[in-house]
Amino acid sequence: MTTTPIIIPIFLPNLGCRERCLFCNQKVTAKEIPSPLSVRGVIQASLAKLPSDKKRKKEVAFYGGTFTAIEKERQILYLKEVQPFLSSGLIDSVRISTRPDALDEEILSLLWEYGVRTVEVGAQSMIDQVLMLARRGHNAENTICAVRRLRSWGFEVGIHLMIGLPGDSLQHFSKSLDRLTDLKPDFVRIHPTLVLKGAPLEKLWRDGGYSPLSLDEAVQWLKRGVLQLERASIPVARIGLQATKDLERSLLAGAYHPALHQLVDSAIFFDMARSLLQLSPKNGSRVRFLCHPKEVSDLRGQRNENILRLKEEFKPSEILIHESEVWPKGSLGLQTKEGRILFHRRSLLRYHSLPEDRDVGPFLTG
Ligand code: SF4
Structure with a gap:
């Protein structure tokens, strides 16, 4: 298993962006654009605070805008500051x-020369209609070409996806994932569309032309997405935007939760537990689950919600959880008189067809 790197982020809000995407208000994640000259100080200060963990790689990340669409000379000024x-x-x-539409051969050559080894591509969706309504100004084909080009250079490739944009649906999201898994990115980040103060989407939402996914809907979509990516062995680096005070202050509506990834994992464990109990009904008798210690909180759910729901549905006399380090992570066991039944989260996709869909739209964003 590869260890996640320690990242020193430098936010360049909206720098290089030709237009403002419908959902974007980068001002909530960073206040000012740091100058190239300030970069060295930021790195030094961050390094001084970092724990000395020799096993983890350290990376400087330029986030928050369209780095490769900044004037070339300015890109070089930023990158030069990292060279020492x-x-x-x-x-x-x-x-x-x-x-994805700002990654031609000349740019990739420049990035490689200056030590860039990972490129995170804002794909957001692989459905052209969704991209058009989000005013992205690129299409799915641009993402396919960009990822192939990055791969041929040897870059590590991350993909950013959003769910619940205008015109989106669970079927679209699932199709986007299918198209992306064919490209085999190294990791994916997914977050639900949020209505942020000052983003163009705010007006559409206030006018009644857009309603974001509820938290529950987002968890159901993300659950399916995570399972689909896991089946293709593509790591999910993050679910949901990083929780910051600025983000919370700017949030008007949408499926936001500071521990969204955990909610999704809990929903997956609930489904596994439910599937096991359906195989072996427990009305009135004792249920004994077997689980890795690091996943007990996922099995329980927030505030023990999963256990309460299972008790409500299956009416066992009690539910016990046996923790064991030897129990494989990602799986759940059920002790029965005949032996143990093992259920791995990978098997869930077979049990769950796409539920009833709800389109987030149709909407014109004029
Ligand atoms: S979403 Fe990305 S590309 Fe679009 S305006 Fe915001 S920073 Fe720029």
Whole structure:
């Protein structure tokens, strides 16, 4: 298993962006655009605070805008500031986030020359209609070409996806994932669409032209997405935007939760537990689950919600959880008189067809 790197983020809000995407208000994640000259100080200050963990790579990340659409000279000014840290070995590599239509061969050559090894591509969706309504200004084909080009250079590729954009649906999301898994990115980040103060989406929402996914809907969509990606062995690096005070202050509506990833994992464990109990009904008798210690909180759910729901549905006399380090992570066991039944989360996709769909739209964003 690869260890996640320690990232020193430098936010360049909206820098390089030609237009404002419908959902975007980068001002909530960073206040000012740091100048190239300030980058060295930021890295030094961050390195001084970092724990010395020699096993984890350290990366500087330029996030928050369209890095590769900034004027070339300015890109170089930013990247040059990282070079002394790369030469001394204090930093291992650089990562950037950008749009799929700003990644031509010349840009990739420049990035490689200056130590960029990871590129996070804002795909958001692989459905052209959804991209058009979100005013992205690129299409799914741009993402396919960009990822293939990045791969041929040897970059590590991350993909950002959103759910619940205008015109989106669970079927669209599932199709987007199918198209992306064919491209085999190294990791994926997914977050639900949020209505943020100052983003163009705010007006559409206030006018009644858009209603975001509820938290429950988002968890159901994400559950399916996570399982689909796991089946394709593609790691999910993050679910949901990073919780910050600025983000919470700007949030008007949408499926936001500071521990969204955990909610999704709990929903997966609930489904596994339910599937096991359906195989072996427990009315009035004792249920004994077997689970890895690190996953007991997922099995229980927030405030023990999963256990309460299972008790309500299956009416056992009690539910016991036996924790064991030897129990494989990602799986749940049920002790029965005949032996143990094992259920792995990978099997869930077979049990769950796509539920009743709800379109987030149709909406014109004029
Ligand atoms: S979503 Fe990305 S590309 Fe769109 S305006 Fe915001 S920072 Fe720029």
